[in-house]
């Protein structure tokens with residue numbers, strides 16, 4: 195089967211400004227694929243390029259194996275759901291869902307049948323007769339999805355569709371969206387700056403920074419095996435410590451840092467003498483560390499209780515702030531502000547990456 199979407203050397207420029215740089219990517223049929231990155235990194239531009247609202251300055255977009263050059267948004271097998279949903283508030287739910295079919299001249303009985311099935315797929319069977327203005331935020335989201343699905347796109351493009359919802363509903367809708375995607379079985383391409391959304395819903399994620407796709411992988415890969423300092427810092431929380439590599443021993447490298455000698459994994463194969471950044475997740479930091487770990491001294495600045503976890507902010511002797519997140523069941527006593535202690539981590543939980551200047 196042809197790939198759902200292929201990007202080959204896609205560049206999008208606005209005047210001198212490069213919004214998307216050399217995007218190369220293959221998205222498979224039936225995949226839930228997310229673009230994750232901060233505001234302004236080019237996610238929307240890329241989505242609009244796939245949907246046909248923007249032509250790439252250079253490179254090719256293929257959908258279902260077919261080159262999309264010169265094919266307008268209405269002629270592409272894609273449907274786009276915007277942040278504001280753009281539903282018709284005075285129409286009923288069923289009318290909204292059937293709208294695209296009516297415009298296309300689909301006969302009434304066929305339309306009704308389809309709308310009925312779509313109401314089942316988005317779990318709104320009881321609500322077909324209601325006006326959209328009578329629905330909750332989450333129900334409106336589902337209407338927008340059903341309306342987009344009605345015209346049978348092979349790819350559904352979603353531009354931060356949950357951003358207007360409150361936190362609880364947003365979290366609930368993640369599960370809903372994923373379930374709907376599994377039921378209908380088509381490709382979903384989702385853009386978000388919320389890493390929690392990307393990690394919980396996606397089969398794979400492309401992490402973008404300043405127009406560049408820095409890494410593509412499943413949630414575990416981008417969280418546990420980031421390949422660039424940007425990905426390591428953007429996906430989840432991370433502590434970053436600068437230093438220079440002094441020794442290599444198998445997978446583990448030793449790093450001389452202003453905080454002392456530390457160690458970490460060296461997956462990108464940095465050489466002795468190279469400048470590096472050592473990343474250690476807050477949850478991998480241990481308080482009152484003993485001999486089996488590498489570590490340094492720190493002063494407790496702040497202890498923030500958050501229920502399942504407590505975030506302890508420490509100041510190393512260089513002034514750098516380090517965060518340690520301690521699970522409620524970790525069985526360690528929490529320090530009090532001002533207390534000095536040794537903080538440590540297992541070398542296997544440290545990750546060494548090249549300093550950005552190298553790129």
Ligand SMILES: Nc1ncnc2c1ncn2[C@@H]1O[C@H](COP(=O)(O)OP(=O)(O)OP(=O)(O)O)[C@@H](O)[C@H]1O
Nearest residue numbers: 208211213231232233234235236237238239240387
């Ligand atoms: N039509 C345009 N003309 C000029 N610059 C543009 C145009 N559209 C987007 N840009 C610029 O391209 C960059 C990427 O914008 P884009 O909307 O793709 O970002 P984004 O990652 O989707 O951000 P957000 O999450 O804030 O929507 C931004 O710096 C933006 O100002």
